[in-house]
Amino acid sequence: MESKNFACKTTNVIYGSISEKYEIFEKIGEGAYGEVYRGFDKERRRIVAMKRLKMSSGNRLPKVCLREMETLQKAQHKNVIACRDFIQDEKSLYLTMDYAPYDLRTLINRTLSYNMKFEPEEVKFYTVQLLRGLSHIHSQSIIHRDLKPSNLLITHKGILKICDFGMARNFSSTEKLYSPLVVTRWYRAPEILLSYGKYGQPIDLWSVGCILAELSLMRVLFPGTSDIRQIYSIFEALGTPSEAVWPGYSELPIVRKTNMVQFPSSKVKAVFAPLTDSGYDLVTRMLTYDPNRRITAKQALQHTFFGEENVLEKPSTESDHREKKKMPVKRKSEDAESHPDEMVPKKRTWRRGDELRM
Numbered sequence: 001m002e003s004k005n006f007a008c009k010t011t012n013v014i015y016g017s018i019s020e021k022y023e024i025f026e027k028i029g030e031g032a033y034g035e036v037y038r039g040f041d042k043e044r045r046r047i048v049a050m051k052r053l054k055m056s057s058g059n060r061l062p063k064v065c066l067r068e069m070e071t072l073q074k075a076q077h078k079n080v081i082a083c084r085d086f087i088q089d090e091k092s093l094y095l096t097m098d099y100a101p102y103d104l105r106t107l108i109n110r111t112l113s114y115n116m117k118f119e120p121e122e123v124k125f126y127t128v129q130l131l132r133g134l135s136h137i138h139s140q141s142i143i144h145r146d147l148k149p150s151n152l153l154i155t156h157k158g159i160l161k162i163c164d165f166g167m168a169r170n171f172s173s174t175e176k177l178y179s180p181l182v183v184t185r186w187y188r189a190p191e192i193l194l195s196y197g198k199y200g201q202p203i204d205l206w207s208v209g210c211i212l213a214e215l216s217l218m219r220v221l222f223p224g225t226s227d228i229r230q231i232y233s234i235f236e237a238l239g240t241p242s243e244a245v246w247p248g249y250s251e252l253p254i255v256r257k258t259n260m261v262q263f264p265s266s267k268v269k270a271v272f273a274p275l276t277d278s279g280y281d282l283v284t285r286m287l288t289y290d291p292n293r294r295i296t297a298k299q300a301l302q303h304t305f306f307g308e309e310n311v312l313e314k315p316s317t318e319s320d321h322r323e324k325k326k327m328p329v330k331r332k333s334e335d336a337e338s339h340p341d342e343m344v345p346k347k348r349t350w351r352r353g354d355e356l357r358m
């Protein structure tokens with residue numbers, strides 16, 4: 001196979017037939033720019049995930065795909081999915097990655113379907129890993145721009161891996177306007193919803209706040225069905241912002257044009273009632289309207305929420321739920337567990353303390 005530098009300086013693309021190096025199995029995901037398959041790396045003898053990105057006319061990759069490759073490579077960390085190869089054949093470009101059999105959306109849905117919820121320590125266990133990955137991504141001057149449960153993969157050992165850098169971009173602190181069409185609506189920060197193109201890394205912390213709340217409350221925090229409903233769903237829970245809580249709010253394009261309904265902020269405590277005092281404090285620091293006052297990933301990692309005494313021997317997981325309920329294993333893909341070459345412990349071996357102490 002021939003290796004060449006492809007369109008962007010940092011990314012080495014191998015030209016050749018994908019089947020020389022990989023076997024392709026079934027499709028496991030589908031998105032805007034391509035499909036994701038489970039596959040097998042013949043050299044490393046490991047199960048992998050392969051994202052096939054469609055080429056546009058003239059055999060060129062859309063700019064977003066180049067961004068995905070570049071940012072993913074730059075973001076490498078224990079809590080970011082590891083990318084292995086970029087292989088281009090005649091029609092497509094394959095991005096191969098380590099395979100993770102679960103994602104947080106599936107775990108939330110399964111847990112709900114068993115009428116169960118996450119233990120407080122599990123919530124911390126996943127949140128702390130998400131923040132570690134995000135803190136690293138941000139230190140590399142990247143904004144992820146699409147954090148949500150289905151983009152958070154979970155390995156057999158319970159390690160959370162941020163994936164899907166399809167929306168990610170390098171962040172520069174210059175006064176640049178970015179696209180407002182980013183972040184899945186339910187996890188989208190108010191500065192994007194209110195057409196403020198000058199957003200930055202704080203938008204990712206808003207998404208983390210929504211995810212932390214979802215894990216604690218076992219429901220989507222702000223499930224808006226349109227942009228305006230999304231805004232009002234946020235305002236209803238947190239109170240309509242004002243110049244006092246968000247300097248510059250009244251100058252935001254949509255606010256200037258619209259007579260915003262005024263909701264009081266008195267309900268906030270009730271919305272997050274299941275959280276401990278420190279959980280409430282952290283989530284409201286993440287869901288702070290003013291992006292300049294919103295907590296950063298690095299600061300959030302120091303928050304007392306993660307130092308609270310509330311130790312579980314081992315976070316209960318989907319496999320525990322299955323054991324308790326005698327449920328059959330049913331996931332998006334089963335074969336990884338049975339594949340002889342996949343290094344998978346038969347039983348989950350992680351301990352909550354391991355992650356929190358790391």
Ligand SMILES: Nc1ncnc2c1ncn2[C@@H]1O[C@H](COP(=O)(O)OP(=O)(O)O)[C@@H](O)[C@H]1O
Nearest residue numbers: 029030031032036049097098099100150164166
């Ligand atoms: N490395 C991976 N291991 C296992 N599944 C993956 C992996 N990468 C992606 N997937 C699955 O494919 C889905 C879509 O991939 P993603 O990168 O999020 O692309 P998009 O959402 O842009 O289509 C994910 O939600 C996940 O279920």
Ligand SMILES: [Mg+2]
Nearest residue numbers: 031150151164
């Ligand atoms: Mg995705």
